[in-house]
Amino acid sequence: MSPALFTPIKVGRLLLSHRVVHSPLTRRRADADHVPVPLMIEYHQQRASEGGLIIAEGTLISEDCGGYPFAPGIYNDKQIEKWRDITDAVHDKKGFIYLQLLHFGRASASAFIPGNKIPVSPSAIAISDKNGVGEDYEVPRALETEEISQIIxxxxxxxxxxxxxxxxxxxxxxxxxxxxxxxxxSSSNLRTDKYGGSIENRARFVLEVVENVTKAIGEDRTGVRFSPWSGFQDMEDDTPYETWGYIVNQFQEKHPNLAYIHFIEPRDDYLPGYNPEVDRTEILENDTIEPFRKAWKGPFITAGGYTTTPKRAFETTERLENTLIGFGRTFIANPDLVLRLKNDWPLNKYDRSTFYEGGSVGYTDYPFYNPEKVNGIKS
Ligand SMILES: Cc1cc2nc3c(=O)[nH]c(=O)nc-3n(C[C@H](O)[C@H](O)[C@H](O)COP(=O)(O)O)c2cc1C
Known part of the structure; x- marks a missing residue:
């Protein structure tokens, strides 16, 4: 009998033949105008597998939404045309591909926004760190209530x-x-209008985004990703279980046919500087995404940390129905990850220094499995 990781599952309109999902991975290989380049066709085609799902990287939804240089966009004809070469290449291999839609808000810098506009956010609170140009994050401009529907x-x-x-x-x-x-x-949203304050109000924006996107393209072509335990970019919430519990319950009630909900695990350790001994021991022991998984009856993607312990992907999918596993770093390093997991072949190690730059180096040059030349790590 096949392990559950390699059994089919319906995700929205798609019938996937296995549950190994490519997590969204920003790689900054587009051109200076945020247009995908041919190298990106190769990357995605290498990682496509029959009946497998790739979630393509966080992609800018407008010129004004900020972002990193060389991140791709999906707001003009040229970008649409070049992305089509990538989706065609994945479909040629009988694989499937979703696109992650991203607005940076305060995590951007005016240097990356046309006209040097100040980044926007729910409230005028800066991230207490250095931004993409090595300066202190700017204090963002708090969005006016009327502007929010335009962003949606x-x-x-x-x-x-x-x-x-x-x-x-x-x-x-x-x-x-x-x-x-x-x-x-709650730490980044101090609004006093209907988009701030109570959990219901803070959740309103994402619920309205999903409501409107699903109206446009269908619940069965829409997924959504959350990370209640990530402290990245100064995120902190007073009541994570209640907050994301409310959001998931709303989806279950109003959009039960969403393609999937995707949660990042508390044990996620992909950020540089992560130190499991010091930084997050408490979180690792105490926090869990289990209640959210239980509240959602549809397909559930869980990501974070399976890269370093891929065997857990087998155990998790054996134990939990409707579950798929998102792989990040190990999919960067292993173009044929699906086959490697299926056959218990050793895995290539990833090189963090080429995550966000390097052209083809660290992007399309990781080797496919070759039994004569094994130098990887065992899963
Ligand atoms: C280079 C890199 C880029 C990433 N870019 C994104 C992104 O665009 N969107 C997103 O939601 N997560 C992003 N992540 C997080 C991954 O999707 C994933 O949650 C994380 O790497 C943990 O999974 P892993 O342990 O399998 O690597 C990124 C991670 C890495 C390492």
Whole structure:
């Protein structure tokens, strides 16, 4: 009998043949105008597998949403055209591909926004760190209530563009301290209008984004990602179980046919500087995404840490129904990860220094498994 990791599962409109999912991974290989380049076709085609799902990297939904240089966008015709080459390449291998839709909010810098506009956020609270140009994060401009519906519309347009580009669906990026997460967390949202204060109000933005995107492209082509335990970019919430519990319950009630909900595990350790002994021991022991998984009856993707202990992916999917596993770093390093896991072949190690730059180096040059030349680590 096949292990559950390698059994089919329906995700929205798609019938996947296994549960090894490529997590969204920002790699900053697009061109200076945020247009995907041919190298990105190769990367995605290498990692595509029959009936497998790739979630393509966090992608800018508008010129004004900020972002890193060389991150791809999905807001103009050129970008749509070049993404289509990538989705075609994945479909040629009978694989599937979603696009992650991203608005940076305060996690950007005016240097990256046309006209040097100040980044926006629910409240005028800066991240207490250095930004992408090595300076202190700017104090963002708090959005006016009337502006919020325009931003929601930007998510809608981007989702339609993604479908035009041939994506099988979109993932709304509600994780890791970007705009949606900034609305959700109590530490970054001190608004006094209907988008701030109570859990219901802080959740309103993501619920409205999902409501409108699903109206435009269908619940069965929309997924959403969260990270209640990530402290990245100063995220902190007073009552995580209640906050994300409310959000998931709302989805279960109002959008039960969403393609999936995707949660990052508390044990997630991908950020540089992570020190399991010092930084997050308490979190690792006490926190869990289990209640959210239980509240959601549809497909559930869990990511974070399976890279370093891939055997857990087998155990988790054996134990929990409707579960898929997102792999980040190990999918960077192993173009044929699906086959390696299936056959218990050793894994290549990832090189952090080429995550965000290096052209083809550290992007498309990781070797496929070759039994004559094994130098990897055993899963
Ligand atoms: C280079 C790199 C880029 C990432 N980019 C994104 C991103 O664009 N969107 C996102 O939601 N998460 C992003 N993540 C987080 C991953 O999707 C994933 O949750 C994390 O790497 C933990 O999984 P792992 O232990 O399998 O690596 C990124 C992680 C890495 C290492």
């Amino acid at each position: 519309q930007t998510f809608v347009e981007a989702s339609k563009n993604a479908i035009s580009a041939g994506f099988d669906g979109v993932e709304i990026h509600g994780a890791n301290g970007f705009l949606i997460d900034q609305f959700i967390n």
